[in-house]
Amino acid sequence: MSTSVDDAVRTLLLLMPRMVGRAKRTPPPPELASFNLAPRHLSLLSYLLLEGALGVGELAARLEVAPATVSLMVGDLSRKGVLRRREDDADRRRTIVSIAPEHHAAIDGWLGRGAAAWRVALGPLSDEQRALVVSTLLAFERALGADAD
Structure with missing residues (x-):
């Protein structure tokens, strides 16, 4: 399948807002709604969900903060x-951080859906193809950031 850069850009310009919109329309489960979780919390919770308990330093390195x-x-x-x-x-x-057991199922049901969807999308790809997808998304993010500076 051959796609020109402009064709790919058109497709992605339609796709990205739909993906972001879908993510925004996925509210936290009722048992977490009162915690006022911000986007920065979601990344931290996602790492703990996927990796299990981690040290504060390890979380900082992964979150790049x-x-x-x-x-x-x-x-x-x-x-x-x-x-x-x-x-x-x-x-x-060293402080070890983990998701409280009483909230693990709710967080998994909420954030685990995104991880599962990425596994479906990336699973059939080779290691090199997955690396290309990730590096492309990182390059896109950097290009957007360059425009903001």
């Missing part, structure tokens, strides 16, 4: 009962 920023988000969500914090038994200076 300062550890202090993650500590603030974790503190906020811990006070609300969404997350659990504990000391690492091997290194008492």
Whole structure:
């Protein structure tokens, strides 16, 4: 299948707003609605959902933000009962963060749908093709950011 750059751009210009709109129309489940979760919380929760418990430093590196920023988000969500914090038994200076068991199913039902959809879309591709999709989306994001500067 051959598609010109302009044909691909036209298709994506129609597709991207539909994808964003669908994501925005997926509200948090009722048991999480009162927590006023912001987009930055969704990325943090997604990592914890996919990876399991992680240290604050690991979360900061994956989210590409300062550890202090993650500590603030974790503190906020811990006070609300969404997350659990504990000391690492091997290194008492390290804080391990996980989704509170009582909210895990709701978060999985909510955010897990997106991960499952990406698995369906990316699963049939080779490693190289998946890398191309990801690098293309990252390049698109950088190009949008360059326009804003």
